[in-house]
Amino acid sequence: DIQMTQSPSSLSASVGDRVTITCRASQSISSYLNWYQQKPGKAPNLLIYTASNLQSGVPSRFSGSGSGADFTLTISSLQPEDFATYYCQQTYTTGGITFGQGTRLEIE
Amino acid sequence: QVQLVESGGGVVQPGRSLRLSCAASGFTFSSFAMHWVRQAPGKGLEWVAVISYDGSNKYYADSVKGRFTISTDNSKNTLYLQMNSLRAEDTAVYYCARDPMPSWGVLGYFDLWGRGTLITVSS
Secondary structure, eight states: OOEEEEEEEEEEOOOTTTTTEEEEEEEEEEEEEEEEEEEETTEEEEEEETTTETTTTTTTEEEEEEETTTTEEESOOOGGOOSSSSEEEEOOGGOOOEEEEEEEEEOO | OOOEEEEOOOOTTTTTOOOEEEESSSGGGGGGGGEEEEEEESEEEEEEEEOTTTTEEEEOOTTTTTTTTEEEEOOOEEEEEOOOOOOOOEEEHHHEOSSSSSSOOOOOOOEEEEEEEEEEOOO
């Protein structure tokens, strides 16, 4: 299976900060990379699909970039509701979908 | 209202079986590929299985292959996960999730999730 590694594993930031989370695949996955946000006790929520496409209803302060093996999720100006855990997910192989370990974004 | 509602969770002994259900409403269930994803307590997300919209293709994570079976009943708008030979490491919240593109192959990401149902495998 393709391994996904996120960095950092945890991050402290303040409201208004610009935040970047990185996701690296163990091999090239083209643009088959998606990002989710999960709040405690809730199901994940799709933010970005195929590396850079913003899911309907997601605020424009979220953006994604990258291709091949290296990807980033950027939040341009953190809002209080953005403090959560973020996961990347690769869908390069249908039967081998994998997630990163998660990045916990906390209030500084 | 577009939603997915899982049921069937609970406490089960190692080696026993359990079937999860996921009731869909508010959309044309038979047009979408559907997935199961799980999350062990305090851990990250793990994809479990997918069934294509027409039921012709099913894929499983290596960790459950040969023990779990995914299926649908379009007359009931319901997705199932039959789990056999359960192990302690299967303890998790199980989510059903929808693949986003109707009447298409499996894209593999999820635009609609249920709230999840907790399975605890313990003696």
